[in-house]
Amino acid sequence: MGAGGRLRNPTRRRRSAGHGEGRIDWVRTLLAKGPARLCRTHLRHRPPPAGSLTLHCLLLDCSASMLRGGRLARAKGLLLAWTAALYRRREALAVIGFAGERALLLQPPGKAVAFNERWIAAIAAGGATPAAAAVALADRVLAQYRRRAPNTRIALWLLSDVRFAYLPPPPQHADHSTVIDFDEGPRALGRALHLARAWNADYVSACTLAAPRSR
Template sequence: MAAKGRAPLRARDLRYRPQPLGSNTLHCVLLDMSASMLRGEKLALAKGCLLALTESFYRRREHLAVIGFSGNEARLLQAPGKVATFNAAWIAPLRGGGGTPVASALQLAQTLMQRRRKASSAQLLSLWLLTDGRFNDLPPRPQLADSCHIVDFENEAVALQRCQRLARDWDAQWISAAELNRV
Protein backbone atom coordinates (compact mmCIF):
# COMPACT_ATOMS: atom_id res chain seq x y z
CA MET A 1 0.00 0.00 0.00
CA ALA A 2 2.89 2.34 0.73
CA ALA A 3 4.33 1.75 -2.75
CA LYS A 4 1.22 3.06 -4.51
CA GLY A 5 1.04 6.34 -2.60
CA ARG A 6 -2.14 8.30 -3.43
CA ALA A 7 -2.53 6.64 -6.84
CA PRO A 8 -5.24 4.02 -7.46
CA LEU A 9 -4.33 0.47 -6.43
CA ARG A 10 -2.85 -1.62 -9.28
CA ALA A 11 -1.62 -5.24 -9.35
CA ARG A 12 2.01 -4.15 -9.64
CA ASP A 13 1.66 -2.22 -6.36
CA LEU A 14 1.02 -5.42 -4.38
CA ARG A 15 4.00 -7.14 -2.76
CA TYR A 16 4.10 -10.70 -1.48
CA ARG A 17 6.11 -11.21 1.66
CA PRO A 18 6.03 -14.74 3.11
CA GLN A 19 5.46 -14.96 6.84
CA PRO A 20 8.18 -16.58 8.95
CA LEU A 21 7.57 -20.28 9.44
CA GLY A 22 6.10 -21.54 12.67
CA SER A 23 6.59 -18.50 14.82
CA ASN A 24 2.95 -18.79 15.83
CA THR A 25 2.83 -22.37 17.21
CA LEU A 26 3.73 -23.84 20.58
CA HIS A 27 3.94 -27.63 20.66
CA CYS A 28 3.47 -29.02 24.16
CA VAL A 29 4.78 -32.61 24.21
CA LEU A 30 3.81 -34.92 27.09
CA LEU A 31 6.20 -37.88 27.39
CA ASP A 32 5.01 -40.95 29.29
CA MET A 33 8.04 -42.22 31.25
CA SER A 34 6.15 -44.74 33.43
CA ALA A 35 7.15 -48.34 34.16
CA SER A 36 4.87 -49.70 31.42
CA MET A 37 6.87 -47.68 28.87
CA LEU A 38 10.03 -49.56 29.88
CA ARG A 39 8.64 -52.87 28.56
CA GLY A 40 9.37 -53.58 24.93
CA GLU A 41 11.67 -50.56 24.62
CA LYS A 42 8.67 -48.24 24.27
CA LEU A 43 10.37 -45.41 26.16
CA ALA A 44 13.40 -45.64 23.87
CA LEU A 45 11.09 -45.46 20.85
CA ALA A 46 9.21 -42.53 22.40
CA LYS A 47 12.48 -40.68 23.01
CA GLY A 48 13.40 -41.26 19.35
CA CYS A 49 9.99 -39.91 18.34
CA LEU A 50 10.50 -36.87 20.58
CA LEU A 51 13.89 -36.24 18.98
CA ALA A 52 12.34 -36.43 15.49
CA LEU A 53 9.58 -34.03 16.55
CA THR A 54 12.12 -31.53 17.92
CA GLU A 55 14.00 -31.64 14.61
CA SER A 56 10.80 -31.05 12.66
CA PHE A 57 9.72 -28.17 14.93
CA TYR A 58 13.21 -26.64 14.70
CA ARG A 59 13.13 -26.68 10.89
CA ARG A 60 9.77 -24.87 10.98
CA ARG A 61 11.04 -22.40 13.66
CA GLU A 62 8.26 -23.31 16.06
CA HIS A 63 8.18 -23.32 19.86
CA LEU A 64 8.31 -26.33 22.17
CA ALA A 65 7.60 -27.31 25.76
CA VAL A 66 8.20 -30.86 27.04
CA ILE A 67 6.60 -32.42 30.10
CA GLY A 68 7.68 -35.83 31.38
CA PHE A 69 5.43 -37.85 33.65
CA SER A 70 6.12 -40.90 35.79
CA GLY A 71 5.96 -41.95 39.41
CA ASN A 72 3.58 -39.62 41.21
CA GLU A 73 3.99 -36.39 39.26
CA ALA A 74 4.72 -34.61 36.03
CA ARG A 75 7.70 -32.32 35.61
CA LEU A 76 8.78 -29.75 33.08
CA LEU A 77 11.70 -31.10 31.02
CA GLN A 78 11.90 -28.17 28.59
CA ALA A 79 10.37 -24.78 29.31
CA PRO A 80 8.36 -23.19 26.49
CA GLY A 81 10.61 -21.52 23.96
CA LYS A 82 12.21 -21.80 20.56
CA VAL A 83 13.47 -25.28 19.79
CA ALA A 84 17.21 -25.72 20.24
CA THR A 85 19.38 -27.09 17.45
CA PHE A 86 20.63 -30.21 19.22
CA ASN A 87 18.30 -32.04 21.60
CA ALA A 88 19.77 -35.54 21.91
CA ALA A 89 21.93 -34.47 24.88
CA TRP A 90 18.93 -33.86 27.16
CA ILE A 91 16.62 -36.53 25.66
CA ALA A 92 19.01 -39.51 25.78
CA PRO A 93 19.53 -39.61 29.58
CA LEU A 94 15.78 -39.51 30.41
CA ARG A 95 14.81 -42.48 32.58
CA GLY A 96 11.44 -43.96 33.47
CA GLY A 97 9.65 -46.00 36.09
CA GLY A 98 6.72 -45.88 38.46
CA GLY A 99 3.13 -44.88 37.88
CA THR A 100 1.44 -42.97 35.07
CA PRO A 101 0.25 -39.59 36.38
CA VAL A 102 -1.30 -38.46 33.09
CA ALA A 103 -3.74 -36.13 34.89
CA SER A 104 -0.81 -34.31 36.51
CA ALA A 105 0.86 -33.93 33.11
CA LEU A 106 -2.29 -32.56 31.53
CA GLN A 107 -2.79 -30.10 34.38
CA LEU A 108 0.78 -28.83 33.97
CA ALA A 109 0.24 -28.56 30.20
CA GLN A 110 -3.00 -26.63 30.79
CA THR A 111 -1.14 -24.20 33.07
CA LEU A 112 1.59 -23.67 30.44
CA MET A 113 -0.98 -23.15 27.70
CA GLN A 114 -2.91 -20.63 29.86
CA ARG A 115 0.25 -18.57 30.32
CA ARG A 116 1.00 -18.66 26.60
CA ARG A 117 -2.58 -17.77 25.66
CA LYS A 118 -2.44 -14.74 27.99
CA ALA A 119 0.86 -13.65 26.43
CA SER A 120 -0.40 -14.12 22.86
CA SER A 121 -4.00 -14.92 22.06
CA ALA A 122 -3.04 -15.60 18.43
CA GLN A 123 -0.50 -18.34 19.18
CA LEU A 124 -1.61 -21.82 18.19
CA LEU A 125 -1.33 -24.43 20.94
CA SER A 126 -0.70 -28.01 19.86
CA LEU A 127 -0.60 -30.86 22.39
CA TRP A 128 1.27 -34.12 21.71
CA LEU A 129 0.78 -37.12 24.02
CA LEU A 130 3.41 -39.89 23.62
CA THR A 131 2.12 -42.88 25.62
CA ASP A 132 1.11 -46.52 25.65
CA GLY A 133 -2.23 -45.60 27.22
CA ARG A 134 -1.66 -47.75 30.31
CA PHE A 135 -3.49 -45.49 32.75
CA ASN A 136 -6.76 -46.05 34.56
CA ASP A 137 -9.08 -43.20 33.64
CA LEU A 138 -9.30 -41.50 30.28
CA PRO A 139 -8.63 -37.81 30.99
CA PRO A 140 -10.68 -34.99 29.42
CA ARG A 141 -9.30 -33.06 26.45
CA PRO A 142 -7.19 -30.05 27.40
CA GLN A 143 -9.47 -27.06 26.87
CA LEU A 144 -6.93 -24.66 25.41
CA ALA A 145 -5.30 -27.02 22.91
CA ASP A 146 -6.09 -26.00 19.33
CA SER A 147 -5.01 -29.43 18.12
CA CYS A 148 -4.15 -32.72 19.80
CA HIS A 149 -1.99 -35.61 18.57
CA ILE A 150 -1.68 -38.95 20.32
CA VAL A 151 1.29 -41.16 19.45
CA ASP A 152 0.37 -44.70 20.56
CA PHE A 153 3.23 -46.89 21.80
CA GLU A 154 1.05 -49.80 22.93
CA ASN A 155 2.62 -53.07 21.73
CA GLU A 156 1.31 -55.60 24.27
CA ALA A 157 -0.30 -58.86 23.16
CA VAL A 158 -3.55 -57.79 24.83
CA ALA A 159 -4.19 -54.31 23.44
CA LEU A 160 -6.34 -52.02 25.58
CA GLN A 161 -6.66 -49.48 22.73
CA ARG A 162 -7.03 -46.61 25.17
CA CYS A 163 -5.06 -44.28 22.93
CA GLN A 164 -7.48 -44.85 20.07
CA ARG A 165 -10.45 -44.19 22.36
CA LEU A 166 -8.76 -41.10 23.75
CA ALA A 167 -8.12 -39.82 20.22
CA ARG A 168 -11.81 -40.24 19.39
CA ASP A 169 -12.90 -38.54 22.63
CA TRP A 170 -10.50 -35.65 22.08
CA ASP A 171 -11.09 -35.39 18.32
CA ALA A 172 -7.31 -35.85 18.07
CA GLN A 173 -5.01 -37.28 15.46
CA TRP A 174 -4.07 -40.86 16.41
CA ILE A 175 -0.63 -42.03 15.26
CA SER A 176 0.59 -45.59 15.75
CA ALA A 177 4.25 -45.73 16.80
CA ALA A 178 4.47 -49.09 15.03
CA GLU A 179 3.64 -47.33 11.76
CA LEU A 180 6.22 -44.64 12.45
CA ASN A 181 8.91 -47.31 12.86
CA ARG A 182 8.11 -48.85 9.47
CA VAL A 183 8.67 -45.57 7.66
Protein backbone atom coordinates in the same frame (compact mmCIF):
# COMPACT_ATOMS: atom_id res chain seq x y z
CA MET B 1 9.59 -41.13 10.95
CA GLY B 2 12.24 -41.96 8.39
CA ALA B 3 15.91 -42.70 8.67
CA GLY B 4 16.62 -39.03 8.12
CA GLY B 5 14.84 -38.28 11.39
CA ARG B 6 12.12 -36.09 9.89
CA LEU B 7 8.72 -36.06 11.46
CA ARG B 8 5.84 -37.43 9.45
CA ASN B 9 2.28 -36.50 10.15
CA PRO B 10 0.16 -39.19 11.87
CA THR B 11 -3.00 -37.32 10.87
CA ARG B 12 -5.00 -39.11 8.24
CA ARG B 13 -7.92 -36.69 8.05
CA ARG B 14 -7.86 -33.71 5.77
CA ARG B 15 -8.28 -30.30 7.33
CA SER B 16 -10.76 -27.67 6.34
CA ALA B 17 -8.00 -25.90 4.42
CA GLY B 18 -7.94 -27.61 1.04
CA HIS B 19 -4.96 -29.05 -0.77
CA GLY B 20 -4.47 -25.82 -2.63
CA GLU B 21 -4.38 -23.51 0.38
CA GLY B 22 -1.21 -22.26 2.01
CA ARG B 23 2.34 -23.51 1.75
CA ILE B 24 3.20 -27.19 2.00
CA ASP B 25 3.64 -28.33 5.59
CA TRP B 26 6.52 -30.76 5.19
CA VAL B 27 6.47 -32.04 8.76
CA ARG B 28 2.84 -33.15 8.43
CA THR B 29 3.32 -34.28 4.81
CA LEU B 30 6.18 -36.62 5.71
CA LEU B 31 4.18 -38.08 8.56
CA ALA B 32 1.25 -38.71 6.20
CA LYS B 33 3.59 -40.35 3.68
CA GLY B 34 4.95 -42.89 6.16
CA PRO B 35 7.22 -45.46 4.48
CA ALA B 36 5.53 -45.07 1.09
CA ARG B 37 6.84 -43.13 -1.89
CA LEU B 38 5.74 -39.50 -1.73
CA CYS B 39 2.74 -38.69 -3.91
CA ARG B 40 0.27 -35.84 -4.23
CA THR B 41 -2.29 -37.37 -1.87
CA HIS B 42 0.23 -37.13 0.99
CA LEU B 43 0.58 -33.37 0.70
CA ARG B 44 -0.56 -31.34 3.68
CA HIS B 45 -0.77 -27.57 3.46
CA ARG B 46 -0.48 -24.95 6.13
CA PRO B 47 -3.53 -22.75 6.57
CA PRO B 48 -3.03 -19.04 5.96
CA PRO B 49 -1.02 -17.73 8.92
CA ALA B 50 -3.22 -16.32 11.66
CA GLY B 51 -0.38 -15.65 14.09
CA SER B 52 3.33 -15.71 14.56
CA LEU B 53 4.04 -19.43 15.04
CA THR B 54 2.90 -22.81 16.32
CA LEU B 55 3.73 -24.17 19.74
CA HIS B 56 4.01 -27.97 19.88
CA CYS B 57 3.43 -29.30 23.40
CA LEU B 58 4.52 -32.91 23.92
CA LEU B 59 3.31 -35.01 26.83
CA LEU B 60 5.81 -37.86 27.20
CA ASP B 61 4.76 -40.92 29.21
CA CYS B 62 7.78 -42.00 31.29
CA SER B 63 6.03 -44.63 33.40
CA ALA B 64 7.35 -48.14 33.98
CA SER B 65 5.13 -49.67 31.31
CA MET B 66 6.91 -47.57 28.67
CA LEU B 67 10.07 -49.60 29.31
CA ARG B 68 8.46 -52.68 27.77
CA GLY B 69 9.56 -53.46 24.26
CA GLY B 70 11.72 -50.35 24.06
CA ARG B 71 8.69 -48.05 23.95
CA LEU B 72 10.37 -45.15 25.74
CA ALA B 73 13.48 -45.46 23.57
CA ARG B 74 11.31 -45.19 20.47
CA ALA B 75 9.39 -42.25 21.94
CA LYS B 76 12.69 -40.51 22.70
CA GLY B 77 13.82 -41.14 19.14
CA LEU B 78 10.62 -39.53 17.92
CA LEU B 79 11.17 -36.60 20.28
CA LEU B 80 14.74 -36.14 19.06
CA ALA B 81 13.62 -36.06 15.43
CA TRP B 82 10.78 -33.73 16.35
CA THR B 83 13.07 -31.16 17.99
CA ALA B 84 15.30 -31.15 14.91
CA ALA B 85 12.33 -30.62 12.58
CA LEU B 86 10.88 -27.82 14.70
CA TYR B 87 14.28 -26.15 14.99
CA ARG B 88 14.57 -26.04 11.20
CA ARG B 89 11.07 -24.59 10.99
CA ARG B 90 11.77 -22.07 13.76
CA GLU B 91 8.68 -23.21 15.66
CA ALA B 92 8.17 -23.48 19.40
CA LEU B 93 8.28 -26.53 21.64
CA ALA B 94 7.30 -27.50 25.17
CA VAL B 95 7.87 -30.95 26.71
CA ILE B 96 6.19 -32.40 29.78
CA GLY B 97 7.26 -35.76 31.18
CA PHE B 98 5.06 -37.70 33.57
CA ALA B 99 5.79 -40.71 35.77
CA GLY B 100 5.42 -41.84 39.36
CA GLU B 101 3.15 -39.34 41.08
CA ARG B 102 3.88 -36.14 39.21
CA ALA B 103 4.40 -34.39 35.90
CA LEU B 104 7.45 -32.24 35.21
CA LEU B 105 8.06 -29.48 32.70
CA LEU B 106 11.17 -30.80 30.95
CA GLN B 107 11.31 -27.99 28.41
CA PRO B 108 9.40 -24.75 28.97
CA PRO B 109 7.66 -23.22 25.94
CA GLY B 110 10.09 -21.51 23.61
CA LYS B 111 11.71 -21.70 20.21
CA ALA B 112 13.02 -25.21 19.51
CA VAL B 113 16.80 -25.40 19.66
CA ALA B 114 19.45 -27.64 18.12
CA PHE B 115 21.55 -30.26 19.96
CA ASN B 116 18.96 -31.98 22.14
CA GLU B 117 20.58 -35.41 22.45
CA ARG B 118 21.89 -34.95 25.99
CA TRP B 119 18.71 -33.93 27.79
CA ILE B 120 16.55 -36.36 25.82
CA ALA B 121 18.90 -39.29 26.54
CA ALA B 122 18.73 -38.48 30.26
CA ILE B 123 14.95 -38.94 30.44
CA ALA B 124 14.30 -42.01 32.61
CA ALA B 125 11.20 -44.09 33.27
CA GLY B 126 9.57 -45.79 36.24
CA GLY B 127 6.52 -45.82 38.47
CA ALA B 128 2.89 -45.12 37.75
CA THR B 129 1.29 -42.96 35.04
CA PRO B 130 -0.09 -39.64 36.36
CA ALA B 131 -1.73 -38.66 33.07
CA ALA B 132 -4.25 -36.32 34.70
CA ALA B 133 -1.39 -34.42 36.35
CA ALA B 134 0.31 -34.09 32.96
CA VAL B 135 -2.81 -32.65 31.33
CA ALA B 136 -3.38 -30.29 34.27
CA LEU B 137 0.22 -29.06 34.06
CA ALA B 138 -0.11 -28.62 30.29
CA ASP B 139 -3.27 -26.55 30.79
CA ARG B 140 -1.50 -24.25 33.26
CA VAL B 141 1.58 -23.85 31.07
CA LEU B 142 -0.39 -23.34 27.87
CA ALA B 143 -2.78 -20.86 29.47
CA GLN B 144 0.18 -18.74 30.55
CA TYR B 145 1.73 -19.01 27.11
CA ARG B 146 -1.55 -18.09 25.41
CA ARG B 147 -1.74 -14.89 27.44
CA ARG B 148 1.74 -13.91 26.24
CA ALA B 149 1.17 -14.96 22.61
CA PRO B 150 -2.58 -14.96 21.96
CA ASN B 151 -2.24 -15.57 18.20
CA THR B 152 -0.10 -18.68 18.52
CA ARG B 153 -1.58 -21.98 17.40
CA ILE B 154 -1.07 -24.75 19.98
CA ALA B 155 -0.77 -28.41 19.02
CA LEU B 156 -0.65 -31.01 21.80
CA TRP B 157 0.83 -34.48 21.27
CA LEU B 158 0.49 -37.33 23.78
CA LEU B 159 3.13 -40.07 23.46
CA SER B 160 1.92 -42.93 25.64
CA ASP B 161 0.80 -46.54 25.88
CA VAL B 162 -2.23 -45.22 27.81
CA ARG B 163 -1.81 -47.88 30.49
CA PHE B 164 -3.49 -45.85 33.20
CA ALA B 165 -6.63 -46.42 35.18
CA TYR B 166 -8.53 -43.23 34.42
CA LEU B 167 -8.66 -41.33 31.16
CA PRO B 168 -7.92 -37.65 31.81
CA PRO B 169 -10.17 -34.87 30.53
CA PRO B 170 -9.15 -33.25 27.25
CA PRO B 171 -6.65 -30.39 27.39
CA GLN B 172 -8.39 -27.03 27.41
CA HIS B 173 -5.76 -24.83 25.79
CA ALA B 174 -4.76 -26.83 22.71
CA ASP B 175 -6.16 -26.05 19.28
CA HIS B 176 -5.59 -29.63 18.20
CA SER B 177 -4.44 -32.85 19.88
CA THR B 178 -2.91 -36.10 18.61
CA VAL B 179 -2.51 -39.36 20.55
CA ILE B 180 0.46 -41.51 19.51
CA ASP B 181 -0.20 -45.04 20.76
CA PHE B 182 2.73 -47.12 22.03
CA ASP B 183 0.56 -49.99 23.31
CA GLU B 184 1.21 -52.70 20.74
CA GLY B 185 1.06 -56.45 20.40
CA PRO B 186 -1.55 -59.11 21.17
CA ARG B 187 -2.18 -57.75 24.67
CA ALA B 188 -2.83 -54.17 23.61
CA LEU B 189 -5.77 -52.64 25.47
CA GLY B 190 -6.89 -50.18 22.81
CA ARG B 191 -7.27 -47.41 25.36
CA ALA B 192 -5.35 -44.88 23.28
CA LEU B 193 -7.94 -44.99 20.51
CA HIS B 194 -10.69 -44.56 23.09
CA LEU B 195 -8.86 -41.58 24.56
CA ALA B 196 -8.37 -40.01 21.12
CA ARG B 197 -12.10 -40.27 20.47
CA ALA B 198 -12.93 -38.79 23.87
CA TRP B 199 -10.56 -35.89 23.18
CA ASN B 200 -11.74 -35.48 19.57
CA ALA B 201 -8.06 -35.93 18.73
CA ASP B 202 -6.18 -37.60 15.91
CA TYR B 203 -4.84 -41.10 16.58
CA VAL B 204 -1.79 -42.93 15.24
CA SER B 205 -0.16 -46.18 16.22
CA ALA B 206 3.53 -45.73 17.00
CA CYS B 207 4.33 -48.91 15.10
CA THR B 208 3.56 -47.03 11.86
CA LEU B 209 6.32 -44.51 12.61
CA ALA B 210 9.80 -45.66 11.70
CA ALA B 211 11.65 -43.67 14.34
CA PRO B 212 15.46 -43.50 14.19
CA ARG B 213 17.43 -45.43 16.79
CA SER B 214 17.85 -43.52 20.03
CA ARG B 215 21.29 -42.32 21.04
